[in-house]
Amino acid sequence: MDLKRWTHIVAVADRRSFVRAAEQVHLSQPALTRSIQAAEAELGLVLFDRGNQDVVPTPAGEFIVARARQLVFDNRCLERDIALYRSLELGDTAFGVGPFPAATFLAPLLASMRREFPAIHLRVEISNWQLLLARLREEDIEFFVADTRDLPIDSGLEVRPLRHEPGGFYVRAGHALARLRAVTLQQLWTCGVLSVRLPAEVRGVIAQLLGLPSAAELSLALECDDVELLKDIALDCDSVLAAPHAAVAQEVEAGRLRALEVKGLPISASEMGVVTLNGRTPSPMARLLMSRLPAGA
Template structure:
């Protein structure tokens, strides 16, 4: 039996009149009567006693109407929720971000989402791309944003490039290197470098410039995916912080961190991208978040 017929049954039970129920469901009285008769025939039950003054549900009708009422209610709720979902007013999502996105645009993005869509729930995992890829494959998150240079080639992954984030080296304002116009890579490394996990290509380039035998010989004073922790260590020690410019804008503007010019190092930037599973349709909220990420210029 289709949903419309269940709606007709509930309307007759509520209105206790075929005339009033027909007006409610926008049918003629004969058409509604035929619908109820067809329902009774299909169920093999008499649902209503047709009196002279009003229509009354039979015991079987009370049993059926109670369940039909719940069915109609759930259908209306579903229609409402689908419309809310379509308009992005409903639809929770979970996604992941690497350490650089977490330290640059994530805060502003999430603040905007919470202000615009207070009724939705978001879950954000901040980690390195290896763990985020695992979460994506397990379908625990819908997408992740991270440096994609070391991602293994996989036909099941779809990667959309984002805006590159240039980076550099920073020290506290009264650091011994802060007064120098330029410094060498060897000088940077002699003070100990703080960084997130470096992509393989970056490690290889740095190891060559430092004259190391292999990338495996390149050591970091502190390797951590938490940019905020790295900044705190740089501000309280002689260590050198490697980070995207956007992640340290406030500290540089406040005079707490000082950018260094590395004379023998070409300009560096991250290669950010949105990673999704190919063939999986993202939720409207996921699509909206992705559309607000800094696109590649």
């Protein structure tokens, strides 16, 4: 039985009159009567006693009306929720970000979303691309943003490039290296370098510049996916921080961190992209979030 007929049954039970119920559901009285008669025929039950005055549900009618009322209510709620979902006022999503995106544009992005859509629930997982890819394939997140240089070639994935985030090496104010016009990579590695997991391409370039036989020989003093933690450590010791410029802009402006000029080092930047499962339709909120990510140059 279609939902309109359940609506008719509830209207007759509520208004106790075919005439008044017909006005409520915008039908003629004969059309509503035929609808109720068809419902009774389909169910094999008499739903209403037609008295001289009020129309009242039979015992079977009381049983049916209670359940029909819930169906009608749930449908109204569903229609409302669909309208809210379409207008981005209801719904939620989960997505992932790598360490560099988390340290650069994530906070302002989430703050703007909270201001505009306070009823939305978001879940963000911050990790390296390997773990985020596993979450994506498990469909635990809808998309993730990370440096995609080491991402495996996979027809099941769709990758949209985002802007490059230039990076460099930084030390605390007062560090011996901060007084030098330029430093060497060897000097940096002697002090100990703090960084997130470096892409294979970057590791290869640095290993070659350091004169190491292979990228496997390159070691970091501390490797961690939390850029904020690495930044705090660099501010409190003589280790050297490798990070995107945007992640340390405030500390550099305040004079707490100093950028180092490194001899012979090519300009480096993270190559971020947004990664989704090919063929999976994103939710409206996921689609909006992805549209607000920093576009590629």
